[in-house]
Amino acid sequence: MWPTMGRMFYRWLLASMLHLNVCFGVEIRRLSVPRWVENGTEKSITLDCEYVYNENDIRLVVKWFFEENLEPVYQWIPELGIRHTSGILHGRLDLNYTVNTVDAYSKFRALKISEPSTELSGKYTCLVTSLAGQDSRAQLMTVFVPAQTMDVKFDTTPNKLNVSCEATGLFPRPKLKLYRLLLKERTPAIVKDASIAISNSRDTYNTSLYKTFEHDELSIPGTTGFECVVEIPGTNYQRRKRVAYYAGTSQM
Numbered sequence: 001m002w003p004t005m006g007r008m009f010y011r012w013l014l015a016s017m018l019h020l021n022v023c024f025g026v027e028i029r030r031l032s033v034p035r036w037v038e039n040g041t042e043k044s045i046t047l048d049c050e051y052v053y054n055e056n057d058i059r060l061v062v063k064w065f066f067e068e069n070l071e072p073v074y075q076w077i078p079e080l081g082i083r084h085t086s087g088i089l090h091g092r093l094d095l096n097y098t099v100n101t102v103d104a105y106s107k108f109r110a111l112k113i114s115e116p117s118t119e120l121s122g123k124y125t126c127l128v129t130s131l132a133g134q135d136s137r138a139q140l141m142t143v144f145v146p147a148q149t150m151d152v153k154f155d156t157t158p159n160k161l162n163v164s165c166e167a168t169g170l171f172p173r174p175k176l177k178l179y180r181l182l183l184k185e186r187t188p189a190i191v192k193d194a195s196i197a198i199s200n201s202r203d204t205y206n207t208s209l210y211k212t213f214e215h216d217e218l219s220i221p222g223t224t225g226f227e228c229v230v231e232i233p234g235t236n237y238q239r240r241k242r243v244a245y246y247a248g249t250s251q252m
Contacts, residue, residue: 025133026053026060033124033139036235037116038146039171044094048110049126049137057130062109064089065125072127078105088120089113118143118171118203142234145171145204152228152243161218163191164210165228167239173198176209177229181242183222191226218245 032048053060059079063072066088073089076082085093089111097112109128113120125138148169155162165178176196179188194211209228225244231237 026051026057026128026130026135028126028128028135028137031126031137031139033141035140036142036144036237038237039116039118039143042116044112044114045116046097046110046112047124047126047141048099049128051106051109051128051135053105053128053130054132056132058132060105060128060130063127063129064111065127067122074111076108078108083108116143118145121172140234142172142232144232144235144237145169146232146237147174147230147239148204150228150230150239150241152226152241154243154245159215161213161215161245162210163213163226164208165226165230166206166208167228167230168206169201169204170207170230170232171204172232172234173205174207175231175233176207177231178209178211179227179229180221180223181225181227181245183224188227 028049028051030048030050032046032050034045034047037045047064049062049064060077062074062076062078064074065071066073069087071086073085073087074093075084083095085091085095092114094112094114097110098107099110101107121141121143123138123140125136127136128134147167150167151165153164153166155164163178165176167174167176178191178194180191181188191211194209196207196209198205198207200206207230213223223245225242227240227242230239
């Protein structure tokens with residue numbers, strides 16, 4: 001009895017697996033979107049959406065969306081040979097670009113964007129649909145502008161030292177950190193409770209971080225200098241500058 005039931009269960013399991021394989025719809029295997037690009041350094045970038053499908057995936061449609069917009073910035077219907085661009089990518093795509101494949105249902109899936117600039121920063125979503133199912137993936141891309149200038153400045157009064165960390169001309173909004181370099185300490189100590197000022201100038205950000213210290217406060221721990229660090233979120237961009245400090249005087 002048990003061998004018979006075992007065979008029946010095996011046949012049922014096999015049939016279920018075969019049914020799932022037949023009905024399984026399109027699936028995105030890999031989404032390739034640059035996480036960051038420095039503004040003005042690339043002639044073009046490519047965003048790719050690699051997917052697999054089967055014979056049930058008729059009426060396949062590939063769509064790309066930017067941010068949370070409901071209208072796709074790119075749409076391709078392979079069976080009809082129709083492609084359409086709109087929004088921020090209109091006029092910026094190389095429509096002659098094809099993926100290196102012989103598959104007629106994959107060759108126009110990717111986006112080749114000419115001269116990426118800061119307004120293209122945002123979330124890109126690839127959506128592939130068919131009558132059998134659909135799949136989507138999303139990835140953020142940041143087109144950043146590095147700092148035009150960066151400096152650490154001292155302003156001394158008889159009892160106090162004002163330290164400012166300044167960076168100009170960045171995009172998107174950067175993060176600033178100020179560190180104290182302490183005598184006999186290998187690791188700089190981050191300065192807490194510093195004040196921050198941010199302004200916009202021609203679609204870029206100017207920002208400064210500043211802190212006021214008592215001279216006695218600096219001499220007791222043995223402050224030997226300050227380090228300013230500027231970072232752009234979502235990228236690997238980081239820039240540092242150190243300034244030495246000796247009892248109310250500074251040396252670059």
